[in-house]
Amino acid sequence: VHTRPLAAIDEVFREVESGAADFGVVPVENSTEGVINHTLDMFLLSPLKICGEVELRIHHHLLAKDGDRRQLRRIVSHQQSLAQCREWLDSNLPALERVAVSSNAEAARLAAGDAQTAAIAGESAARIYGLQPLASNIEDNPDNTTRFLVIGRMEAKPSGRDKTTLLVSGKNRPGALHRLLAPLARHGINMTRIESRPSRRSRWEYVFFVDIDGHAKDRKLAKALARLEREAAFVRMLGSYPKAVV
Amino acid sequence: VHTRPLAAIDEVFREVESGAADFGVVPVENSTEGVINHTLDMFLLSPLKICGEVELRIHHHLLAKDGDRRQLRRIVSHQQSLAQCREWLDSNLPALERVAVSSNAEAARLAAGDAQTAAIAGESAARIYGLQPLASNIEDNPDNTTRFLVIGRMEAKPSGRDKTTLLVSGKNRPGALHRLLAPLARHGINMTRIESRPSRRSRWEYVFFVDIDGHAKDRKLAKALARLEREAAFVRMLGSYPKAVV
Numbered sequence: 500v501h502t503r504p505l506a507a508i509d510e511v512f513r514e515v516e517s518g519a520a521d522f523g524v525v526p527v528e529n530s531t532e533g534v535i536n537h538t539l540d541m542f543l544l545s546p547l548k549i550c551g552e553v554e555l556r557i558h559h560h561l562l563a564k565d566g567d568r569r570q571l572r573r574i575v576s577h578q579q580s581l582a583q584c585r586e587w588l589d590s591n592l593p594a595l596e597r598v599a600v601s602s603n604a605e606a607a608r609l610a611a612g613d614a615q616t617a618a619i620a621g622e623s624a625a626r627i628y629g630l631q632p633l634a635s636n637i638e639d640n641p642d643n644t645t646r647f648l649v650i651g652r653m654e655a656k657p658s659g660r661d662k663t664t665l666l667v668s669g670k671n672r673p674g675a676l677h678r679l680l681a682p683l684a685r686h687g688i689n690m691t692r693i694e695s696r697p698s699r700r701s702r703w704e705y706v707f708f709v710d711i712d713g714h715a716k717d718r719k720l721a722k723a724l725a726r727l728e729r730e731a732a733f734v735r736m737l738g739s740y741p742k743a744v745v
Numbered sequence: 746v747h748t749r750p751l752a753a754i755d756e757v758f759r760e761v762e763s764g765a766a767d768f769g770v771v772p773v774e775n776s777t778e779g780v781i782n783h784t785l786d787m788f789l790l791s792p793l794k795i796c797g798e799v800e801l802r803i804h805h806h807l808l809a810k811d812g813d814r815r816q817l818r819r820i821v822s823h824q825q826s827l828a829q830c831r832e833w834l835d836s837n838l839p840a841l842e843r844v845a846v847s848s849n850a851e852a853a854r855l856a857a858g859d860a861q862t863a864a865i866a867g868e869s870a871a872r873i874y875g876l877q878p879l880a881s882n883i884e885d886n887p888d889n890t891t892r893f894l895v896i897g898r899m900e901a902k903p904s905g906r907d908k909t910t911l912l913v914s915g916k917n918r919p920g921a922l923h924r925l926l927a928p929l930a931r932h933g934i935n936m937t938r939i940e941s942r943p944s945r946r947s948r949w950e951y952v953f954f955v956d957i958d959g960h961a962k963d964r965k966l967a968k969a970l971a972r973l974e975r976e977a978a979f980v981r982m983l984g985s986y987p988k989a990v991v
Contacts (some may be wrong), residue, residue: 523868530948533782535942561966576844578824599824599845642948676939677930682924692951694778694941702888705938 504627507601508537512545515650522550522651529557530644532582538648539696539708542666542737549664549738551649554745559584559638561632563610563617573598575606576619584619586639637651646743658741661714662691666735668698668706676707680729683711686723705732714739750873752854753847754783758791761896768796768897769981775803776890777862778828784894785942785954788983795910795984797895800991805884808876809856809863819844820846821852821920822865830865832885881951892989907960908937911970914952914979920955929957932969952979960985 502521505511511523559580563571574581574592578599579586588597595617600606603620604627610618611628618630625632628743649728657663683690692710697703713720715736728734749766751757757769771787774780805826809817820827820838824845827834834843841863846852847919849866850873856864857874864876871878915921929936938956943949959966961982974980 530943531945533943537778569816596844598842640945644948674930674933674935676936677926680923680926681930684920684927687920690922692941693939697776697779698946699777699886702890 504604506605508535509541510568512541512547515547515652516545518652519707522649523547524529524553524647524649526579526645527648528580528646529583530642531638531640532579535579536696538582539661539694540699540707543549543696543706545650547650548654549648549740550651550653550655552662552743553647553649554644554743555647557583557638557643557645558621558636559619559643560609560622560625560632561617561634561637562625562628563633564612564619564630565615566631566633567614567692568592568633570614570618571595571617572615573615574619575600575609577601577606580606580619583643584637584639587634587637591634591637611632626661649740655740657714657716657739660742661712661739662742663711663713663715663720663739665709665711665724665727666706666733666737666738667709667731668704669730669733679707679727679742680709682723682726682730683709686719686726688713688720688723708737750757750850751848752851754781755787758787758793758896761793761898762791764898768895769793770799770895772825772891773798773894774892775825775829776888777884777886778825779941781825782942785940786945788954789942789945789952793896793898794900795894795986796899796901797986798908798989799893799895800890800989801893803829803884803889803891804867804882805865805889806868806871806878807863807880807883808853808866808871808874809879810858810876811861812877812879813860814834814838814879817841817863817879818861819971820863820865821846821855823847823849823852826852826865829889830883830885833880833883837880837883893965895986898945900984901986903960903962903985906988907985908988909957909959909961909966909985910983911955911957911973912952912979912981912983913955913977915976916978925953925973926955928969928972928976929955932965932972934959934966934969938987954983 514520515523556696573596606618607624607628689712760766761769772958819842852864853870935958940954
């Protein structure tokens, strides 16, 4: 497999949509900081499917061009990584400005070009950009894990241990949210996750990202989804795919 | 009423908790960019109640110490405001670095001290910090609105047009989420909003912020909540308060 790093989440979607890449890997949720909104919002516009998921234990390191902390003026990283290290930064480098950039790869690239800039990024970024670690494992939560989605243009076959992700919006009326979820419960489908995002169509209107156990080809699940489609204003299957092995 | 601006959301909570202020106003949700995670996460630790909500149409302006765009090197603002103006910035000032700071008030303060820094902030910040508008109403969405919560140490009385916000976590078992919400539906309580955040206790465990119509003193609602308490691992009433008048 050939892998290629890109500077931002929307570029990953674009490369896969255009066919320049077969699959993309994008972060969707961190155990400390919650969902990555940018990734969820991309699915509102993209035709891509979710083909898989991966969970990775995330360690963050403070990386710089050379090993001297005293000349640092600022720390760059993705907004989520800055948040995952907030307490460590508050106690160890409270005076340094924190700058959110589009990705940790981009942060490492910036640090490689400027001795006053340190990046928060992973070990592989240190290797690729020739950076020195000033501090290691600076994430606040010792259990810090990020879940990534594999996105592509094909659908994954049932593996026997699958999950399905739907994008749903309700009709705008009282009780809509419960009515939307009732068909799943009635058919004994376990909903493991619900996340809402602004629909971007009108104010205080939402779409829901719903994760359920099972593959869309399972008979029970197919029935529940057919029922859900009648209740919802809008349903799109984002994909059925094997659950992450932890 | 005496008002006092503070640099960050956690400072607002702290000032009200300590009794230095009677009430605080914190942003909780924007119509384009979604919830403000930092505010929701503060409720996990704070004993404060929600006493009210306010919706404000938000206009963003590009503000600087003097009216010359050419000397600008960077744009500072709260992460949410940068996101609400992303398209405008991408087309008008793509080359300038964007720096996320703790609040728009803090951004305006920084711009007032450095002619190379422009802030994205509101009109009142321009007045307070003596900044010039370089561009006005630069928010991408013409309908851009932010909902704020009023936080305090007292409970609001029923007004006849109230909503109630709960912080709930389910028991860790299949179908927990649906079981949690079922008592509300059974008692005809309209859930208008559900938002999940990491519990910060263990990995992939969530708490839910649930908004429902009505006041906790309403008989029907009190019954449903008593039932919900038996189903949930944890319930905390964040407050019943008059709905925002739009």
